[in-house]
Amino acid sequence: MTTTSYDEVMISLGLEPSTSKQAKCGTPSGYNRHYRLGEAPCQDCVDGRAAYRQARRAAPKDPSRLPSIAHGTSRGAHQHWYRNEPPCDACRAAYNTACRPAKQADARRRRAATRPASLPQRLTPAA
Numbered sequence: 001m002t003t004t005s006y007d008e009v010m011i012s013l014g015l016e017p018s019t020s021k022q023a024k025c026g027t028p029s030g031y032n033r034h035y036r037l038g039e040a041p042c043q044d045c046v047d048g049r050a051a052y053r054q055a056r057r058a059a060p061k062d063p064s065r066l067p068s069i070a071h072g073t074s075r076g077a078h079q080h081w082y083r084n085e086p087p088c089d090a091c092r093a094a095y096n097t098a099c100r101p102a103k104q105a106d107a108r109r110r111r112a113a114t115r116p117a118s119l120p121q122r123l124t125p126a127a
């Protein structure tokens with residue numbers, strides 16, 4: 001389907017892009033080729049695709065590829081969570097003081113604003 005995105009990821013992982021006409025077994029392209037030919041993927045392709053998916057999942061969370069965390073800000077707290085780690089004290093404190101009370105106040109304001117002045121008269125649809 002989207003072979004270009006496969007290729008981009010393969011390149012970004014330092015692997016060979018699947019530009020060759022004959023997709024090699026053990027690659028996501030090879031896996032797809034089996035399906036295009038209407039056959040079950042071979043073990044090489046099953047293993048290759050699993051490794052590829054694992055690498056792709058892990059790649060965006062590689063700290064060297066992410067911008068450094070803005071510690072001491074609520075954004076920093078989100079950056080910690082994005083890395084699957086608990087926020088440091090500075091980030092947690094910033095998030096608690098800056099972000100959460102604002103959200104709660106906002107929700108209270110919204111609830112008060114959207115409370116209907118009068119309920120709709122006809123709630124039952126015609127059967």
Ligand SMILES: [Zn+2]
Nearest residue numbers: 025030042045
């Ligand atoms: Zn194969």
Ligand SMILES: [Zn+2]
Nearest residue numbers: 071076088091
């Ligand atoms: Zn932090």
